[in-house]
Amino acid sequence: MDQYWDSIRQKVCRKCIDGDSKGGCRLPIDESCGLDKFFPDIVRTVSSVRSDSFQDYVDALRANICTNCEHQFADGVCKKRDTLDCALDRYLPVIIDVIESVKMSSVGSEHGPS
Ligand code: SF4
Ligand code: SF4
Known part of the structure; x- marks a missing residue:
């Protein structure tokens, strides 16, 4: 899981509007990203999707993550999502790409020449 988070910090947090451009987070202490x-569950969810459709990833994350998030109402509305205040939603294409890339590289190293 560390490998996934290290890549996220490099590819997402460094560019995040709430980051310090070095991979650190500058969100106030009383706010969470x-x-x-939900990072371990996000990695598991993205890894479980086998599809070329971006929407299939969105649907899986909404079903597995957003339904357990305090910010989503029972009707499926999330104010943070609507106002682009959730980094998961804001950077979703990059996040999916990072997770799939790390997964591929770890699979490749498991089956590569020894
Ligand atoms: S808000 Fe989330 S994505 Fe942005 S820098 Fe902080 S931990 Fe990273
Ligand atoms: S989009 Fe909303 S419900 Fe989903 S993780 Fe972000 S804040 Fe939570």
Whole structure:
């Protein structure tokens, strides 16, 4: 999981509007980042999707992550999502790409020449 988070910090947190451009997070102490908070479940969810459709990833994350998040209402509305205040939603294409890339490289190294 560390390998996944290291890549996220390099590719997402460094460019995040709430980051310090060095991979650190500058969110106030009383605010949490959905990406950070649910990260292991996000990795598991993204890894379980076998599809070329971006929407299939979105649907899986909404079903597995957002339904467990305090910011989503029972009707499926999330104010943070609507106002682009959730880093998970804001950077979703990059996040999916990072997770799939790390997964591929770890699979490749498991089956590569020894
Ligand atoms: S808000 Fe989330 S994505 Fe942005 S820098 Fe902080 S931990 Fe990273
Ligand atoms: S989009 Fe909303 S419900 Fe989903 S993780 Fe982000 S804040 Fe939570």
